[in-house]
Amino acid sequence: MAYANALAVLADPTRRKVFERLRAGPRPVNALAAGLPVSRPAVSQHLKALKNAGLVEERSEGVRRIYSLRREGLMELRDWLDTFWDDALAAFKEEVEKT
Amino acid sequence: MAYANALAVLADPTRRKVFERLRAGPRPVNALAAGLPVSRPAVSQHLKALKNAGLVEERSEGVRRIYSLRREGLMELRDWLDTFWDDALAAFKEEVEKT
DNA sequence: CTAGCATGTAAGCAATCACTTACCGTTAGC
């Protein structure tokens, strides 16, 4: 049920913006916070949430913490989305849930 | 940016449960609310949110309102997710956003 | 060793949100 966490975390616009910025590659917190309409501590908190959801990973580089995208964190969400197109599978799962 | 609404709406567990129940086919509100740990009005409110996000559609049948899944509402979210795997596209979009 | 930068954490606050109860309109059966 990790897709639930991914959904909850990505629902916030600011947090999603931070996440999207990581598409361009690993970045330190300062770079991620630059230009955003919120304070740097706010971004730190968002990164913590993203990390807990398995959507980013962190590596220390001297005084910097370099955050990078973790695509595996999106896999479950992707799979969950797919269940809405595969009707046979969906019907089956629905049946299982009843028992 | 409809994927943003989809994310926000699907982030709530109860609302997601209602949405998932519709995988098994169209249902009236009563059926959707049955067994859920929340009141029927709460489900009505969730359905309204789902409808606003384009994730479900509603049809009247006598005194009943039959809700059904609207898979097109998930398309943008699916596409957005895909942008995280296509690195070339991602880099391009990132570049565009800067200007 | 001290100054300064980069970042995480704590505390507090205002806004949002999901929920409840109460109520209202609408359709169907007798």
Next chain:
DNA sequence: GCTAACGGTAAGTGATTGCTTACATGCTAG
């Protein structure tokens, strides 16, 4: 026409959440 079932809406409330400022920690340069 009454009456009951179905379901949308209003108002109020407690919990959650995202934000801010202030502070604590850790690394590095000189």
